[in-house]
Amino acid sequence: MSPTFRGGIHPPESKKVTEDCEFSNLSIPSKCFIPLQQHTGAPARPVVNIGDIVTEGQLIGASEGPVSANVHSSIPGKVVAIDTVPTVYHLQRAVVIEMEGSLSASASVRDKEDWRGMSREEIIQRIRDAGIVGLGGAAFPTAVKLVPPPDKKIDTLIINGAECEPYLTVDDVLVRTFPAEIVEGIQITLKALGIANAIVGIEDNKGRALRVLSGAVKGAAIEERIQVRGLKTKYPQGAEKQLIYSLLRRKVPSRGLPMDVGVVVQNVGTIYAIREAVAFKKPLFERYITVSGDLINRPGNYKIRLGMTVADIVEECGGLKGEPEKIIFGGPMCGVTVHTMDMPVVKGTSGILFLSKKQVSVEDFGPCIKCGRCVKACPVNLMPCDIASAVEVGRLDLAEGLSVFDCIMCGSCSYVCPSRRPLSHFVRLSQDRLRKKKK
Amino acid sequence: MLEILFPSLSSIVSLTAIGVAFGLILSISKLKLKVEKDPRIEKVLEALPGANCGACGMPGCAAYATRIVEQKFEINLCPVGGAESADAIAEIMGMEKTGGAAVALKARVHCQGGIDVTRKKFDYSGPMECLAAHNLMGGPKMCEYGCLGFGDCVRSCPFDALHMDARGIPVVDPVKCTGCGSCVRACPRGIISLVDGTIDVLVMCRNREKGPVMKKGCAVGCIACKLCEKACREVFKDRPEIGTAIEIRDFLAEIDYSKCINCFKCVEVCPVPVIHPIERSKKMQKGAAQAQAASGE
Ligand code: SF4
Ligand code: SF4
Ligand code: SF4
Ligand code: SF4
Numbered sequence: 001m002s003p004t005f006r007g008g009i010h011p012p013e014s015k016k017v018t019e020d021c022e023f024s025n026l027s028i029p030s031k032c033f034i035p036l037q038q039h040t041g042a043p044a045r046p047v048v049n050i051g052d053i054v055t056e057g058q059l060i061g062a063s064e065g066p067v068s069a070n071v072h073s074s075i076p077g078k079v080v081a082i083d084t085v086p087t088v089y090h091l092q093r094a095v096v097i098e099m100e101g102s103l104s105a106s107a108s109v110r111d112k113e114d115w116r117g118m119s120r121e122e123i124i125q126r127i128r129d130a131g132i133v134g135l136g137g138a139a140f141p142t143a144v145k146l147v148p149p150p151d152k153k154i155d156t157l158i159i160n161g162a163e164c165e166p167y168l169t170v171d172d173v174l175v176r177t178f179p180a181e182i183v184e185g186i187q188i189t190l191k192a193l194g195i196a197n198a199i200v201g202i203e204d205n206k207g208r209a210l211r212v213l214s215g216a217v218k219g220a221a222i223e224e225r226i227q228v229r230g231l232k233t234k235y236p237q238g239a240e241k242q243l244i245y246s247l248l249r250r251k252v253p254s255r256g257l258p259m260d261v262g263v264v265v266q267n268v269g270t271i272y273a274i275r276e277a278v279a280f281k282k283p284l285f286e287r288y289i290t291v292s293g294d295l296i297n298r299p300g301n302y303k304i305r306l307g308m309t310v311a312d313i314v315e316e317c318g319g320l321k322g323e324p325e326k327i328i329f330g331g332p333m334c335g336v337t338v339h340t341m342d343m344p345v346v347k348g349t350s351g352i353l354f355l356s357k358k359q360v361s362v363e364d365f366g367p368c369i370k371c372g373r374c375v376k377a378c379p380v381n382l383m384p385c386d387i388a389s390a391v392e393v394g395r396l397d398l399a400e401g402l403s404v405f406d407c408i409m410c411g412s413c414s415y416v417c418p419s420r421r422p423l424s425h426f427v428r429l430s431q432d433r434l435r436k437k438k439k
Numbered sequence: 440m441l442e443i444l445f446p447s448l449s450s451i452v453s454l455t456a457i458g459v460a461f462g463l464i465l466s467i468s469k470l471k472l473k474v475e476k477d478p479r480i481e482k483v484l485e486a487l488p489g490a491n492c493g494a495c496g497m498p499g500c501a502a503y504a505t506r507i508v509e510q511k512f513e514i515n516l517c518p519v520g521g522a523e524s525a526d527a528i529a530e531i532m533g534m535e536k537t538g539g540a541a542v543a544l545k546a547r548v549h550c551q552g553g554i555d556v557t558r559k560k561f562d563y564s565g566p567m568e569c570l571a572a573h574n575l576m577g578g579p580k581m582c583e584y585g586c587l588g589f590g591d592c593v594r595s596c597p598f599d600a601l602h603m604d605a606r607g608i609p610v611v612d613p614v615k616c617t618g619c620g621s622c623v624r625a626c627p628r629g630i631i632s633l634v635d636g637t638i639d640v641l642v643m644c645r646n647r648e649k650g651p652v653m654k655k656g657c658a659v660g661c662i663a664c665k666l667c668e669k670a671c672r673e674v675f676k677d678r679p680e681i682g683t684a685i686e687i688r689d690f691l692a693e694i695d696y697s698k699c700i701n702c703f704k705c706v707e708v709c710p711v712p713v714i715h716p717i718e719r720s721k722k723m724q725k726g727a728a729q730a731q732a733a734s735g736e
Pocket of ligand 2: 416
């Protein structure tokens with residue numbers, strides 16, 4: 001049996017809609033809203049002014065502080081405003097660019113450089129310059145992840161291709177379309193880390209991706225040790241700590257990071273972007289996303305420019321079949337529901353779902369009936385029911401003893417609760433309250 | 440006979456004996472092992488209002504009383520007891536009477552965006568608490584600065600001085616409010632602040648976005664037109680060292696209460712109006728006059 005972890009849930013996969021859709025390019029939008037913060041950490045500092053003419057891939061926001069990332073223009077044109085726009089990370093400053101002039105050479109045309117001759121520092125600097133962040137959703141600056149503090153010894157790179165979220169198929173298609181590129185990307189990342197051991201984890205419902213990638217690894221005849229392993233199909237298999245446990249049986253300590261057990265985890269999309277950044281010096285200004293849900297006319301996997309708005313994407317994908325009840329950035333379990341069609345796609349957006357009323361349940365929640373399903377579902381062995389009840393009645397002291405900070409916000413508990421209790425939200429609330437109290 | 444009345448005389452006798460023995464041990468040890476506690480702590484505690492609100496910065500009244508007696512701490516930190524408490528404590532401690540804290544502060548709410556004048560961003564069905572809602576995409580209201588209306592502040596008030604009105608905005612009862620600041624700490628939006636109780640003027644908005652962005656979510660926010668600032672500069676035109684008491688910073692009018700003289704000039708000119716008391720604004724008065732004229736006809 002494929003390796004896995006304790007707990008978790010099996011939501012309907014809903015991947016059939018888009019799993020056979022090859023990548024296609026969406027036409028380039030005439031106006032882009034590029035937020036200065038598309039990553040975890042400090043927002044970038046704008047380095048262009050209103051009226052400036054920028055080229056495709058030009059730096060428009062410089063990273064500020066140790067944890068931050070560069071932001072680049074995704075279309076050539078004129079900066080018409082630096083304004084506050086709604087983004088998935090609250091209201092935020094964004095550079096608004098109106099298309100002008102012609103598209104310059106995009107990365108594929110540029111000559112490939114030999115990365116084998118580069119030093120580790122050079123590779124990491126290129127990744128930093130290109131503004132690469134984790135493309136799985138958390139959007140943590142990749143260059144920071146690749147330089148762990150000296151006291152942490154890294155021995156394994158794990159490539160996250162689990163894609164456990166329902167609907168999303170972008171990583172699956174990416175692996176099938178560019179297996180050789182992914183393998184090269186892994187080699188580059190291994191070189192950046194100075195190690196030679198990598199494991200790719202892919203859920204076993206994506207058999208084709210598993211076969212294609214294993215074939216590519218064998219065919220490449222390389223000196224690094226790259227394993228491709230199937231994982232049990234279960235949510236949240238792609239959560240870092242669960243993935244590490246499934247593949248290596250190592251337990252990341254409470255409130256610790258993967259590097260505490262000698263592991264760095266990168267998403268397959270990030271690996272692809274790393275290769276483009278290092279070998280082609282291409283900044284991160286476009287990405288692949290899944291557009292799906294029961295309301296979009298042409299669901300599929302598309303290459304889009306960052307900063308394109310939902311409204312533009314809908315138009316490109318043939319419009320909607322009806323009024324959506326929910327539009328979600330990312331997957332339905334961990335994604336963020338957005339409230340306006342003016343929302344721009346950012347680096348961490350792995351998909352956009354348009355769901356009808358049928359697919360969404362908004363119900364009032366009731367009291368806990370002590371069925372224990374949430375406890376069984378929680379992949380980190382918490383007792384969401386007790387935490388929620390404690391917070392609900394204001395007994396923060398009780399919640400404090402229930403390891404609330406170990407929660408990975410997977411939402412499994414909320415998903416299974418027959419009383420429709422917003423359990424993960426309560427756990428989050430307990431964290432916020434405790435943090436506030438400490439201050 | 441005796442046996443019928445006291446079927447277990449021996450147990451009664453032995454239990455009594457044990458009780459007396461323990462009682463003796465306890466009373467002797469109480470005398471021998473007595474902990475000297477300053478009797479003034481008890482008295483100071485009595486002089487404090489006993490609200491345990493934490494406004495003094497201590498975990499409760501008892502902790503404050505202990506600190507006053509043992510460490511000669513400042514005696515006028517309790518806004519609830521005010522001058523009365525401070526003077527009583529001064530007497531107990533044999534200190535000079537200094538009166539209470541300089542000014543009586545009252546909690547004031549810097550938002551008037553009730554459900555009738557604001558737009559919703561999304562339907563919210565999570566825990567009914569402001570903090571929970573605030574941390575979900577900035578809350579269910581379009582305005583990411585305004586009151587969320589779930590009443591964290593109301594629940595935090597130990598004096599029952601805050602109540603939700605029909606619009607979903609908390610209203611402070613100035614008589615009951617002691618200025619303890621519990622609500623200020625409870626509000627995740629930072630909408631409540633403590634303001635000198637003798638001053639009435641108050642900007643009821645905290646939105647720091649440009650007018651058009653703010654307008655997308657709220658009909659009664661500050662549009663940063665600067666009319667108030669101009670009016671205020673007019674008031675202080677002979678006193679350049681003051682300049683103005685109300686100033687627009689980051690698209691929001693803010694009052695410097697150390698300068699404000701409660702003249703209501705800014706209130707009058709505000710076109711929204713968003714400066715309390717809005718009844719005194721020209722716009723509202725014109726509206727009221729028109730209504731009166733209409734009803735008079
Ligand atoms: S408590 Fe946290 S980790 Fe556990 S199931 Fe709920 S959201 Fe997931
Ligand atoms: S799943 Fe819901 S009802 Fe069941 S124990 Fe957990 S909180 Fe209670
Ligand atoms: S003032 Fe603050 S705490 Fe009170 S209801 Fe409004 S948002 Fe909540
Ligand atoms: S007059 Fe009113 S709307 Fe204009 S800046 Fe002053 S408070 Fe804001």
